[in-house]
Amino acid sequence: MSQATELAAAAGSTDPRVGLRAVRALRRLLERLEVVQVDNARRQGWSWQEIADALEVSRQAVHKKHAGRPAVPSTWEA
């Protein structure tokens, strides 16, 4: 059992530290999931506008966040 798990179990779920830590972890997970899915969409030929619409953000926002970043190399191909 990891230290963090012990800490969480000991602190109880109403402890803000536990809840906020979970939010932080979730944000990290979200960022990675977004990279995976945006790269997949681009590989499948989606436009930035289409991706932006699916994410309900502006085209500029999604382009700024993902266009400059090198595409994640994937062994998987569509």
Added chain:
Amino acid sequence: MFERFTDRAREAVKRARDEARAAGQRPVGTEHLLLAVLADPDNLASRVLRDAGVRAAGLRAAVARHTAEGGAGLAEADAAALREIGIDLAAIVARIEESFGPDALRAAVPAPRRGLRRRQRPGGPFSPRSKKVLELSLREALRLRHRHIGTEHILLGLLREGGGPAALVLTEAGLDLDDLRRRVEAALRAAA
């Protein structure tokens, strides 16, 4: 602050930055300094750690467990935090890898947020603890009346700081930080 650093110590600091960068644009943490010091097997710090039974590969694996190199590219602590709110990270990793291949989530490193992040880190690329370690390495050199700061002083700084991820993985490996410090000082006396 690096004027007094030996070539090897400078090399170690540079390598620590590379280690941090390889881990995804994180600030340079004490764990990166430790791995960087250990990367040169010939320096005094590496020899002392080796004599104390530390294996660089083992420490690297321990650091990876604690930081962002799990199956999802998230740390064990992140997985534990997600479990607390009912999210099974392993299940998510399994589904993503099923569709996108092995390591798909780990390889998906988000781009650093430019500008914003620079404002968040007024102290440069070093974490507060690793800055403290570098300051302590200078203090250790002064205390020992050494004119230069070598990798052994960085190690002494890491041991003196005692609270970061570097100290954690050393302690977990069954080492006593005070005992390690004595070993470094003994090796320094033997080398003098």
